[in-house]
Amino acid sequence: MxxxxxxxxxxxxxxxxxxxxxxxxxxxxxxxxxxxxxxxxxxxxxxxxxxxxxxxxxxxxxxxxxxxxxxxxxxxxxxxxxxxxxxxxxxxxxxxxxxxxxxxxxxxxxxxxxxxxxxxxxxxxxxxxxxxxxxxxxxxxxxxxxxxxxxxxxxxxxxxxxxxxRLQTVLLAEGIGGVILALIIGFWLARGAVKPLQEVIGVAADIEASDLGRRIGARASPVEVQKLADTFDAMLARLDAAFQQQGNFVLDISHELRTPLTALRGNIDVLLMDDRLDSETRSALERVLGEVSRLIRLTSNLLYLAHAEAGRELDRRPVELDTLCLEVYR
CATH class of the missing domain: 3.30.450.20 (PAS domain)
Incomplete structure (x- = not known):
């Protein structure tokens, strides 16, 4: 141990x-x-x-x-x-x-x-x-x-x-007392030296992925602890920027994909309204329509997750699990 x-x-x-x-x-x-x-x-x-x-x-x-x-x-x-x-x-x-x-x-x-x-x-x-x-x-x-x-x-x-x-006996007795006193003083000094580190650890443990804007800011701590805290704050800043870029990328992709996919689904729906289509072509268009609908749902889910990670209020509503499981199975 x-x-x-x-x-x-x-x-x-x-x-x-x-x-x-x-x-x-x-x-x-x-x-x-x-x-x-x-x-x-x-x-x-x-x-x-x-x-x-x-x-x-x-x-x-x-x-x-x-x-x-x-x-x-x-x-x-x-x-x-x-x-x-x-x-x-x-x-x-x-x-x-x-x-x-x-x-x-x-x-x-x-x-x-x-x-x-x-x-x-x-x-x-x-x-x-x-x-x-x-x-x-x-x-x-x-x-x-x-x-x-x-x-x-x-x-x-x-x-x-x-x-x-006699001198040896006296010094040994004083030495034993000195060792006990040294342990007490040493523990007290060590506690004071470690306390800033424990504070840094406590703050770091409270920081979550959704709260990367928080900083340790150990300005009144010893120089070594302050350098450690500044390094950790700089790492948090880089992580925060990376997460924001990732979230923005997901939002942008979701928005950019939904528009052409929606237009594609509309065109396919228009084609399916034509009664002159033979059965083979109609079946192919229906399969394409199903995949396009699935892509639209995926982009909607990505947009939903991006909003959730950004801390926005989500629209909560009941979900039919059997339908959801069937979609996942397909």
Missing amino acids: SLSLRWRLTIGIAAALIVTLVAILVTLRLALGGILEADLDDDLSRDARLVSARVAILGSLDDREGLQEIVDSYSLGGLASAFVVVVRDDQGTVLASPPGVDAEALALDPAQREAVRQGDHFSRTVTLGEGDKIRLRTSRLTIGRETVGIVQVAEDAEFTSRPLD
Whole structure:
């Protein structure tokens, strides 16, 4: 089943709004996610510098108890504290880590260790064994001017995901409301756009063959509808002229044929009054008289129809159907 133009416009407007809302949702989520992630990386970078400063004050990585004390002060309770610190030597061996944290899940490959020793630092999101996601910042650990190890600080990634999830929920709720509102507004706008067309259709449906002088005349309508109405009016004008020419032609032919046919019938009647005609000639003249009478009736009927189509008042009177049927049969 084909949809009406009104519903097509309504669905089109609603679809355009839905696409726009989805694009806004994706853009906001990506932009806000990037901002929150960048802020978290800045915080982790600052915390990594603080840990590095405390280790530098400690003076050596050989003091395992001191390192563990520094780590515990930041990440007491493991992941439950939502903050993790891991200290490694320059070969990547774990020197201190919070209890309950699988430090091997945060291990570095040789290329990454070498990049960190050269002064590089990077952030990445790591998924631990139980599905917990953390944001991990890895930097070099220096004492004085010497790179002695690697420090890793991490924080629960839910600090960035929770605001995004709330934003997504709010935007989805607003999006559903926006779609419903778009359908209502779209239907209203489509109704206003289609209404001039419906008026043109209504007027065109009322026009009959006997009323071709009527015109649509949609002057206050939109430009497109007005062009359609003007084109339809021009077609009606051509049809009206053609019908008038046809009617005039039928009237002229009917009048022109009746006069000679009547004269011909009169002459035949005169010939039939001659008693000297033989039977064969009389029979032939009678047949010709019958055909001439039939032609006269046809021209009279054509004239009658032409007057009827022209809207003239007709002479109505009873007709003997048996005689009419017999004439038709003949």
